Amino acid sequence: MEKYNKRVIINFSLVIFFIMTGFSMTTPILPIFARELGATNIIIGLVISVYGITRAPLNIPLGILLQRRNPFNTAIIGLFFVLVSSVILFFSQNLIHFVLAKILEGIGFLIYILMALRILAEYTRKEERGGTMGIYTTGLLVGTSLGPLPGGFISEHLGIRYVFLAYFLLVLFSLIIIIITKKNIKYNTNLNNIKIGNLLKVIKNKNILIVSFSVSSIFILRTSLISVILPILIYEKFGLSESYIGLIVSTLGISSLITTWPSGKLSDKIGRKINLLTCLLFSSVLVMLIPLANNFFFLQLLIFILGLFLGFSGPFAAYIADLSTKETLTAALSVYRTLVDLGFFLGPFIGGVILEFFNISFFSFLFISLFTFVSFILALTIKLEPQ
Known part of the structure; x- marks a missing residue:
């Protein structure tokens, strides 16, 4: 890769690290903050789910609409x-403010991620895209893993609203990085448009x-646990503070990170299906063991092991690419992202309903x-194996 290409990849990986750190800093405290604003268990799940439900139906339309736009400007x-959403969260006085902030946050993240993936594809040679996505995904996972711990600490020692202030500063720094990166960067728009025919082919493909x-x-399992159920379990059943909530959420993210890259490399050799089945089966079993935890240490151990198996989900996007043709890849990834974001929506909502x-x-x-x-x-x- 050319030097400036590497700089683009590194900068966008740094940005996803910073914004996911900020986003995940709010994870341990959102259910508690929503409850302080007057939400019941079901409402807690619903208002947190707004982030995902905003994104899910917009993946394909925005993918089409932004196809020919300058991806740096759009990012x-x-x-x-996202920056504006963090400001609204900081000043929120009721659930309407909270929901508005999560809607803006969902739209902002969706636009940024769509453009970041496009830029990474454009500025990387085909034979290097796996490594590039590995760098980007590592930034995302490290940020997701590290954020909850300082988020819980800030909330406990300074107050919940200061978590949103820290979030604001991280997003502002990320915005500055992208503005600097944009200078003197060329881009092309020779990407496949999402055609209705290709979209129908994807929808008819059972495997995809x-x-x-x-x-x-x-994502339903993961987000229902970390966004609603585990924070309430730790806060109400064990009577522990936000710092412990942050520690548990970080434990899940860090242990997932341990297996993400090795499992991806393993799937290149033995196939993606084994990874998929391993992740799904062991995750199901381990979740059912969580209520057996009668102390925080046992709970943390179970969450750590659960995270190890959730890390096997790392190469699933590659599975989608394997099952697609060149003509259907864009549509397949859009459908894939739509269902992933649907999981983001359903997880917290289902978690809230279950608790109720x-x-x-x-x-x-x-x-x-x-x-x-x-x-x-x-x-x-x-x-x-894909054909």
């Missing part, structure tokens, strides 16, 4: 939306839909595990 617009649904079920009806009990975790177990059964029918 800056996306980060500006099953892999996408499987990833969605993993079952509270913290074995049945709550059994219900969550059913999503990944059903996906495991469906994934058994996928052809072993």
Whole structure:
């Protein structure tokens, strides 16, 4: 790669690290903050889910609309939306403010991620794209893993609203990086448009839909746990502070990071399907063991092991690419992202509904595990290796 290409890749990987650190700093405290604003368990899940439900239906339309736009300018617009959302969260006085902020945040993240993936594709040679995405994904996962711990600490010692201030500063710094990167950067627009015919081919492809649904079920499991159930479990059942919530969420992210890159390399040799089945099956089993934890150490151990197996989901986007043709790849990735964002929406909402009806009990975790177990059964029918 040319020097400036490497700089683009490094800078965008740094930005996803900073903004995901800021985003995940808010994870341990959002349910508590929403409750302070007057939300019930179901409402907590619903208002947190606004982030995902905003993104899910917009993936394909925005992909088409922004296809010929300058991706650097558009990425800056996306980060500006996220910046504004952090300001609104800081000054929120009611749930309307909270929901408005999460809507803007969802739109901003969607725009930025779509443009970042496009830029990474344009500024990387085909034979290096796997490594490039590995760098980008590592930045994302490290940020996701590290954020909850300082988020919980800031909330406990300075106050919940100061977490949103820290979030604002990280996004502002990221915005400056992209503005600087944009200077003297050339770009091309010779990318495949999303055509209706290709979209229909993807929708009719059982294997792509099953892999996408499987990833969605993993996000349902993950987000229902870290966004709603685990914070409430630690805060109310164990009577521990926000710092412990941040520690648990960080534990899940860090252990996922440990296996993400090795499992991706392994899937290149033995195939993606084994990774998929391993992730789905063991995640289902481990979630059902969580209510057996009678102390924080046991809970943290289970979460750590769960994260190790969730890390096997790392190469699933590569599975989508394997199952696609050159003509259908853009449409396939758009469908994939749509279902992933749907999982972001459904996870916190389902978590809130489960808490409302079952509270913290074995049945709550059994219900969550059913999503990944059903996906495991469906994934058994996928052809072993893509053609």
